Amino acid sequence: MKELIEKLVNAYGPSGFEDDVREVIRQEVEPYGEVSVDALGSLIVHKRGDGKGRKVMVAAHMDEIGVMVTHVTKEGFLRFTNIGGVYPHTLMGGRVQFAGGAVGVIHSERLEERGKVHALDKHFIDVGAGSREESPVRVGDAAAFYGPFRQQGERYIAKSMDDRIGCAVAIAALQQQEATPHDVYFVFSVQEEVGTRGAQAAANAIEPEIGIALDVTTTGDTPGARAMAVELGKGPAIKVKDVGMIAHSGLVQLMRQRAEEAGIPHQMEVLEGGSTDARSIQIAGAGSAAGTISIPCRYVHSQSEIVDANDAQNSVKLLLEILANPIDL
């Protein structure tokens, strides 16, 4: 999976501008089902079942957090706003990359108190322009964070593991899956980071009975972290609840049972900040039984997110077990 993950995280795709990621994924999935792209830009791969199973939507989002230029100063510096959850303490000294290739350095106005970071509106991006006229970008241009892929032991480090790792899991499952009784729609969704918008539209069109999101979750295993019983390397996390969704208890039960039967390491997740596409899928149309398989990830929404290779592999296995067997809730 390493090459696939590397290709995915290196692609450019802030929310609303997922075209590059979609092309990478399209090439991987084209032989494995009927491929379509919906009006918002989500890529949908339909793999037909034998008619005896359920209608299942599996969602992983293609988009990543980023920034958008709101103003170019006379001196050529860029003021910007957030695309999705961008936090000031992760920014200073970091870099962003624009669709056209320009790279910018993020800094902030002078800190009066060293222990306190400024709000977003006192940060700026330096693209090396000497004036407004020289700036290679303009108001309304989006940028993604810059954080190239590295492998270190069993760990993968990069920007946008949230949620390219979910995309990688979905792609690997699609490629490895043999017969399934279920009618499965793999949705590579857009605009998750700005409010799970792509999955909402896709679910409205697909009307699934079962919805499973593949996304990252935070961990409680770093110094001074918020207490949370999810650790890196301990297997996929089966989500019970997050801020936007209470997972269908029957589906949680089934995920757990499949993991236990197949001897797949796993952990249970209760997330106290954030949500996933499953939130939208659960309440789209007349509703569905929804849940999430989470890939544990450290430093989510920073420019260096870390996941574990075995967690990714085991997430693929768990998804395959779920899809290969009946889903009776």
Place this chain on the structure above:
Amino acid sequence: MNELLQKLTEATGVAGEEKEVRLLLRDLIADHVDEWRVDPMGNLIARKAGSGDGVLRILVDAHMDEVGMMVTAVDSDGTLRFEAVGGLHPPALLGKVVQVGAKRLPGVIGARPIHLLDAAQRNKVVKLSDMRIDIGAQKKEEAERKVSIGDRATFLTSYEESGRVALGKAFDNRAGCAVLVELLQGEPFPFDLYAVFSVQEEVGLRGAQTAAFGIRPDAALVLECTPAYDLPNERDVGSNVALGRGPSLYVMDAGTIQDPRLVSHIMRTAEEQSIPYQIRQPGGGGTNTAAIQRAGGAVPAATLATPARYLHAPTAMINLDDFGHVRRLAEATLRKLDASILQR
């Protein structure tokens, strides 16, 4: 004098009570469309059949409601308590003339005169709950004969022009309605155009949501009026949009990332036609585009707006050249819209 803008902005249509505006719009468009109807929410939906060259179904939206007030209680002294309907800034209200109910009963949002304010009171913001509408009734019974709880009130502001600017209330979004009326009054488009004069935008994009769900268009254009903040400020943080610099084009707001293909199509069209435009500062705010974009299985959508100063207050100001350019840019954008732009 732009009579269309005058008629539309002087009509009353606080969110949820848009009938007067709806009837006015219906009479303006009825002879120029193939069919029209009013849906259960109160949206006026019209279809202008295409010339047959295009395969698309395009929705063009302009909301007809405006922000205003609703009477919530009558006090013993005959004055009216009220709530805001949509986003109103209390300091903009004191001392303003309003019209209450379908009969347009005049009243004033009372303010204690400066003579009777002590030093501390002069610097204090008066809360909306401490304000009253005074219709000149002597006591409760007299007021109750004239108004009912639930009556809407809106500002009483006449439309004026001065040079290239126009002053009036409710440019948000009668400016958008006026553009849509003029589009419908013109020649047919290559495709079927579904015009939606929507209700209840100011209280949560409610009308557009149901209208778009019913129409299921291939793409949508939302015509709006967006706040301009272009007065001098101390830091170089830039204006969001400025009066007189052309139509305002959205890229991202609090509720949407606009369809990038439509956004570039509009920019390209503006450049080809030498129509000025400005990109609205991305960030906050929201329009019906958010509701339409995610209706059903999703709709590619973009927004084009006339900039206005002092929105959601008794008197706003637009530039008439901006307004004309929005109309021209909307028309050119739509005429050049074809399926290839929406392919992926």
